[in-house]
Amino acid sequence: MLVYASCVPVPRLTNHRATTPTPCEQSISYRMRPEPVQVSRVREQARQVLPAWGLTEHADLAALIISELVTNAIVHGTGPIEVRLSHEDGSLRVQVHDQGDRRPVRRHPDSDWEDGRGLALIDGLIEQYGGTRGVLGDSDRIGKTVYVTLPLACDRGPGSLHRP
Numbered sequence: 001m002l003v004y005a006s007c008v009p010v011p012r013l014t015n016h017r018a019t020t021p022t023p024c025e026q027s028i029s030y031r032m033r034p035e036p037v038q039v040s041r042v043r044e045q046a047r048q049v050l051p052a053w054g055l056t057e058h059a060d061l062a063a064l065i066i067s068e069l070v071t072n073a074i075v076h077g078t079g080p081i082e083v084r085l086s087h088e089d090g091s092l093r094v095q096v097h098d099q100g101d102r103r104p105v106r107r108h109p110d111s112d113w114e115d116g117r118g119l120a121l122i123d124g125l126i127e128q129y130g131g132t133r134g135v136l137g138d139s140d141r142i143g144k145t146v147y148v149t150l151p152l153a154c155d156r157g158p159g160s161l162h163r164p
Contacts, residue, residue, distance in 0.1 A: 025088035026053045034074045073098040092150045099143035
């Protein structure tokens with residue numbers, strides 16, 4: 001698993017002019033083989049990096065989202081998987097890219113099914129915290145990127161999730 005970490009000041013544009021950069025984006029990226037053992041490894045990486053960003057209370061939530069998205073990429077995608085976890089402008093974002101062309105579809109499994117609940121779980125968290133989930137078709141490379149973004153409230157203490 002390759003790991004890339006960065007903290008890059010991101011200039012903001014106001015009327016097409018760069019202004020003083022806001023606090024930097026914090027991000028970490030992983031590239032992994034599509035093997036089930038990788039899910040626990042990337043989950044653990046998330047649990048280790050979020051406290052370093054001052055987001056300890058969100059480590060388990062991020063790990064859960066990463067687990068579900070990476071598992072979907074392993075089961076339904078193809079090729080190597082790339083994961084990016086970032087924090088910027090009051091939002092926590094998880095992105096998972098695979099080389100498959102199949103888009104994620106939320107299923108409605110029967111109670112005796114052993115799988116098929118991952119996107120429903122993520123969508124429930126998004127509904128609770130006011131986030132978004134989407135898919136980006138990558139025009140510059142093969143595959144797709146599935147992402148989840150959760151807003152962090154500015155007025156409820158550092159790292160607090162916004163609940164509408």
